[in-house]
Amino acid sequence: MVRRRGIYEVEILGKRLCCTLCDGKMFHHREIYLDLELPKKIDREQLTLQSLMCKVCSTTQLVQEKTDGTKTNIVYIEVKT
Amino acid sequence: MVDELICDESRVWILGQPLICRFCANDVFLPYHTYKNVEKPGIDVFFVDYTAICLKCGCATQFGDPSGPSPDGTDYIWALEQVLLNPPEPEPPIIRTVDDKTLRAQKSCLSLALLLLVQEGIIENAVLPLVEEEQNENLLHLLEPGVYVSSEEIPAEKCLVLALSQIVKHRLLDNDKLHFIIEYESYPGIESFLRKHIE
Known part of the structure; x- marks a missing residue:
């Protein structure tokens, strides 16, 4: 599990992520798990996604982390506040 | 038109509109069925929708299935269309040999x-x-x-x-x-x- 606190600017494949609603560029991050089977099942399969919530308006975007060797599609740049 | 989407690399259309990744404009996705706990009409009620992962950048697009009766009620409109990138090979015919x-x-x-x-x-x-x-x-x-x-x-x-x-x-x-x-x-x-x- 990845735990990140703080506020981040995010780049996906080298392109800056913007909020789809307010065009904000700073996000809170959480790793989330979506159920791929009925949640009552104990050993259910889950889809792991990175949830990026706009710091200003809280609109959330979900991205799957993909790793190719040492490179990942998501780059987090911590913003000092 | 399809009843439900298969979780395989594919292009998807919703009511005739192609699904395009809003971040990178790619159109190839891996659509997953995902379950959400919903508030109504009771406790432990789950809502199934789709979470399609863009195969280029990984961004997720979430959508449901808007299939339903046409406005005049005389027809049923299937909303989802899917074209697999690698369609499965047709199964070879069964040849039974008789001695x-x-x-x-x-x-x-x-x-x-x-x-x-x-x-x-x-x-x-x-x-x-x-x-x-x-x-x-x-x-x-x-x-x-x-x-x-x-x-x-x-x-x-x-x-x-x-x-x-x-x-x-x-x-x-x-x-x-x-x-x-x-x-x-x-x-x-x-x-x-x-x-x-x-x-």
């Missing part, structure tokens, strides 16, 4: 069964040479007019089954005994049983 001895037995039983049907006046005399000429397709049509025939070859066994079912239908022989012989003795039994009833 010579079995085939001979099948044909001999078929001839006898047809002879019996001709004798009882259920079918025309003309069918008899068809067995030797292996015109199974014509035979099949004579035995059961209007039957659907796919492009595959018709085995003698199928004709035999139809001929025997005609015998059963017209109650030409003791049906219980015939069933017993088919189940436990197969070809040699059928052959001698049929021969006994031919004048």
